[in-house]
Amino acid sequence: MASIHIDQVSKIYDGGVRAVKSIGIDIADGEFIVLVGPSGCGKSTLLRMVAGLETISEGTVSIDDRIVNQIEPADRDIAMVFQNYALYPHMTVYDNLAYGLKNRKTPKVEIEARVAEAARMLEIEPYLKRKPRALSGGQRQRVAMGRAIVRKPAVFLFDEPLSNLDAKLRVTMRGEIRKLQRRLGTTAIYVTHDQLEAMTLADRLVVLNGGAIEQIGTPLEVYHRP
Ligand code: ADP
Ligand code: ADP
Secondary structure (H helix, E strand, C coil), X not given: CCCEEEEEEEEECCCCCEEEEEEEEEECCCCEEEEECCCCCCHHHHHHHHHCCCCCCEEEEEECCEEHHHCCHHHCCEEEEECCCCCCCCCCHHHHHHHHHHHCCCCHHHHHHHHHHHHHHHCCXXXXXXXXXXXXXXXXXXXXXXXXXXXXXXXXXXXXXXXXXXXXXHHXXXXXXXXXXXXXXXXXXXEECCHHXXXXXXXXXXXXXXXXXXEEECHHHHHCCC
């Protein structure tokens, strides 16, 4: 678990686009935050700055009082799930799940135990020996989730993880993401342009517009305001 402190963060891209403008958000341990808003409003940029994948032009992001910009990417206790799954096509599902742990020199027995646990939670045990191309979209998305949870990170970051799935599967996976996040107690930031998805998932919603916060609050506070 971890709390996240986003303090007056801005992003100015080379060329001068001001994608994020002085955003401040305090996120509690175990909270599920959804960043929502139209394409181009700065959701992805803000998420990537929290992940340390994008330099921060102004302000700071801290996780448990450690400034992320000062932590080496490999030492950040963060796992990110993308819409394109980002699986290694030449590796089996097992090896995809184990990859991050192997890189961190985790003992083999522990890798086996963690992969087995994640595979059980996500119901992908029958597919561990397959390559990603032999899986459906929903199964691939579960493997991508599995890669995030085997590391037992303090923070989950989701960048439109369900947008490549059909509507029915999106609803199912949405529920499963929330169930897993509650069970693990992991603090989460989830980016989507889908208002229904945002309302269903969020403890608190942050509505962005033109790189700034337009509204912030529980789904009830944000969507039932006159
Ligand atoms: P969203 O995720 O809400 O669609 P983005 O964070 O991707 O928004 O983009 C916010 C703004 O920043 C947009 O105007 C986009 O064109 C711009 N932008 C995003 N990435 C870059 C980049 N690498 N270089 C320059 N401008 C960028
Ligand atoms: P998203 O679906 O997250 O909004 P996009 O498809 O808009 O992503 O952008 C994909 C990639 O292109 C990202 O890495 C983003 O930073 C970059 N990008 C987006 N807009 C611009 C831009 N105006 N100039 C340069 N790079 C950009």
